[in-house]
Every structure is written in C-alpha cells, then in structure tokens.
Amino acid sequence: QKEVEQDPGPLSVPEGAIVSLNCTYSNSAFQYFMWYRQYSRKGPELLMYTYSSGNKEDGRFTAQVDKSSKYISLFIRDSQPSDSATYLCAMSAVGTGGFKTIFGAGTRLFVKA
Amino acid sequence: DAGVTQSPTHLIKTRGQHVTLRCSPISGHKSVSWYQQVLGQGPQFIFQYYEKEERGRGNFPDRFSARQFPNYSSELNVNALLLGDSALYLCASSSDRVDSPLHFGNGTRLTVT
Numbered sequence: 495q496k497e498v499e500q501d502p503g504p505l506s507v508p509e510g511a512i513v514s515l516n517c518t519y520s521n522s523a524f525q526y527f528m529w530y531r532q533y534s535r536k537g538p539e540l541l542m543y544t545y546s547s548g549n550k551e552d553g554r555f556t557a558q559v560d561k562s563s564k565y566i567s568l569f570i571r572d573s574q575p576s577d578s579a580t581y582l583c584a585m586s587a588v589g590t591g592g593f594k595t596i597f598g599a600g601t602r603l604f605v606k607a
Numbered sequence: 608d609a610g611v612t613q614s615p616t617h618l619i620k621t622r623g624q625h626v627t628l629r630c631s632p633i634s635g636h637k638s639v640s641w642y643q644q645v646l647g648q649g650p651q652f653i654f655q656y657y658e659k660e661e662r663g664r665g666n667f668p669d670r671f672s673a674r675q676f677p678n679y680s681s682e683l684n685v686n687a688l689l690l691g692d693s694a695l696y697l698c699a700s701s702s703d704r705v706d707s708p709l710h711f712g713n714g715t716r717l718t719v720t
Contacts, residue, residue: 502647528708537611537697537711538650545706582649588705594663595640595709597649 497521500583500598509607513570517583517598520564524585527559529568532580532600542568573605609634611712613698619718620688628683628715632700639681640709641673642697650697656681693719
C-alpha cells in the first residue's frame with residue numbers, strides 16, 4: 495500500500511464548475527499537508543499549506559484536512575481553463591531522517607471553456 | 608527574488624554515462640531536496656541536504672549521489688545511467704524552519720538513450 499493515494503484522473507469539467515480533488519494517506523505521523531499545481535513542463539508550484547484538521551481558504555481554493563479519516567481535499571470554485579494542470583497532494587512528517595515530504599501521483603484536471 | 612534555478616533544462620545521455628545536475632536554492636534557504644518525477648507519476652524523494660549534510664535519502668541505488676556546497680547550491684550525480692533513469696529531476700529548497708514547505712525549480716529533463 496502506498497503511503498499517499500491519489501486518483502490520477504484525468505478529470506474533465508466545464509468552466510465555472512466546482513472541482514473536488516482528494517487524497518488519502520496511511521501514515522498517521524504526517525503533520526503538514528500541501529497541494530501543489532504543476533503545469534506541463536514546469537515544476538510544482540505551492541498552492542495551499544495546512545497543519546491542522548479543518549478548512550483553509552485562499553481565493554477560489556479551499557483545502558480541507560480530516561486527520562481522523564486520513565483524508566485531504568482541495569476544492570476549486572468557479573474553475574477556469576487556466577486551472578487546467580496536474581494537482582499534487584503532498585504531506586510531511588518530521589522523522590529521524592529529517593523533514594520528509596511524500597507526494598501523491600497527481601490528478602490531471604482539464605477545465606473546458 | 609529569484610526562485611529555485613536548475614541547470615541544464617534538458618539533457619540527453621547514453622546508457623552507461625554519468626550526469627551532473629545543478630541547483631541553486633532561493634536566497635536564504637539552507638535546505639535542498641532532490642526528487643525524481645517519471646511521466647504520469649508524482650515526485651519521488653531522492654535526497655535532502657541541510658547545511659551541507661545529508662538529512663535524508665530515498666529508496667534509490669548508490670548510483671545516485673549528491674552534495675551541497677557552502678553557498679547552499681547543490682549537485683545531483685547519477686552514474687552508469689540506465690534507460691529507466693529518464694525522468695524530470697526536480698530540486699526544491701526550503702528554509703531552516705522545521706515546518707517550511709518545499710519550493711521547486713522547473714527541473715532538468717533527462718533522457719537516456
């Protein structure tokens with residue numbers, strides 16, 4: 495079983511739709527949760543960063559963490575064609591080897607105009 | 608401020624050769640991490656360096672090595688290249704805060720023929 499599971503998609507939605515992206519994880523030691531956006535031929539760009547369970551909102555983006563269920567989500571409201579990208583969930587834990595960040599496989603999102 | 612910079616952007620090598628990839632972190636960041644991203648997958652952790660010392664190592668063979676210099680820049684070396692080493696190699700930097708998230712460069716795309 496992978497430490498982080500993420501549906502690879504692809505997910506295709508019309509412009510203006512609400513998008514829901516999800517990840518599950520197995521390691522309860524994960525303390526920090528992130529969402530990255532990656533455009534083709536580019537490096538991942540940090541979108542959201544959360545520590546505790548609950549919701550965090552930034553513009554059209556809302557990150558949700560449920561540590562009891564080991565489940566995190568990213569919601570995108572009023573989706574735009576420019577949101578078309580791969581979305582990577584990531585989570586980190588402090589261990590004997592330092593601060594390690596593990597990524598999901600990424601979900602490819604297409605927003606149609 | 609300049610972000611994480613990586614060089615070269617693209618590289619084509621032959622099986623059995625070795626390669627050196629370079630990374631300059633964001634100014635003020637002392638930690639550098641290296642990730643390998645195969646097409647269609649999420650980034651896989653290779654190394655983390657902090658203050659020139661190795662802080663973590665992923666599940667990669669000894670053909671992979673890295674080092675960090677006094678100015679916090681870093682090199683990733685891969686010896687005896689295999690076809691399966693073809694991937695996007697990403698460098699990320701973070702500050703010395705234990706909860707600092709990773710900030711990525713745009714990667715070096717390595718093709719092994």
